[in-house]
Amino acid sequence: MLPEQLQRIIGYFIEEATEHIQIIEQGLQDLQNTVPATQRIHQLIRASHSIKGGAAMLGFSSIQRIAHRLEDYLKLLRECPIAIDSRLLSLLTQVFDILAALVYKVSKGFGLNSEDANQMLSLAEPVFDELDAYLRALIPTRLTVRASTDEHIHVFCGYCTSLGEFSSAIASRVGLLGGTITRHEQEDLGIRLCVDIYLPPYSRIENIRQAVELSGAIIGTVQTQRDFSLLATADYPVYQSAIERPPICTGCRYYYGRSDGGYQLNCTIHPRGPEEQERCRDREQE
Incomplete structure (x- = not known):
């Protein structure tokens, strides 16, 4: 690519990135009202995504990385019911300031040297670490508990606010009911937790729900079904064919x-x- 062509493309990137930086800055200044407004938070996510894509095309890996992380954080705010407090806003603003500073350096020199890029990344990494740790404490973990007995399968859906406390408490309370945890699976950042429990026959749904809620969960929905694979007995006959209409x-x-x-x-x-x-x-x- 000729230098003139490259400079022209970088100029386009700077122009668009500067507009996106302004959009993100305005959104962060009023973040409490931005997050609940679907179109506004989408606008911030798209702005971060556009900066990321343009930086990747031009080989500005430091800008690409920081814009990508900011995009992921904004998506979390959109998808999870997180209260915006001063610490969270401060950390997000620090990420934004580093991104804006890198875009500014590109605008001044129509490029970015590796020393400046590495220096800014070294400033960003501890902010990422602190922000990740704080989000783990703030994000309500989406929860699915599947409690199986010989008669029924109860599925409890909701969330817990403290993943560590819930994980230790649910094991203890399931043990008190005479049950065992057969699966305990979670995703990155503690966003989703799935727990499978096997309980003795005739365990009451009220007792199971109480054990889950006392472990620190908030239950939103409960679904119950019979486990027909275990119910083909004389006491619980399973009819596979339709009864003829009388x-x-x-x-x-x-x-x-x-x-x-x-x-x-x-x-x-x-x-x-x-x-x-x-x-x-x-x-x-x-």
Whole structure:
């Protein structure tokens, strides 16, 4: 590439990057109101992404790295319910200031020497470390607890605010219920935690939920299903084929014909169809 062409491309990068820097700066100045506003936080993320892409094309790896990290932090703010406090804002502003300083150096010399780039990166790395550690403490960890017994599978979904405390507490409380943790998996930065628990037969859902919540979790949703693979016994028969519709049910608007709890549900009154000669209250209500 000819020097004139390269300088022209760098000039385009400087022009666009300067506009993006201004957008990010304005967003950070009012970050508490920027994060809840979907379009505004998207705008900051796109600005960081554009700087990252332009820097990568021109070989400005220091700018690319810092813009990439800033983009990731902004995505976390968009996706996780984090309270914006003065420390978090200060750390993000430090990252932004280093990025802006690098873009300014490029604008002054139409390039960036390795000494300046390495110096700025050395300033950025401890800020990244502190910011990562602080975000681990702030980000509510999305939580899924799958509690299985011989009869049911209960799935609790919610979040916990202290991953370390929850991890130690849930093991203790599951043990008190006579259960064991069979899987304990988490993602980077503690954003998501999945726990699989096996419990003794007939463990009550109220007791399981209490154990999860007392461990430090906030439960949002609970789903329960029968474990049909374990229920094919005399006490819990599993019907694989549909029960033939009783003649008395023909034309009844309350007849469902769907599976519910291991039975082929026929209506609201008689899950397995009315006995012969039995009067049907559903039919009487038509």
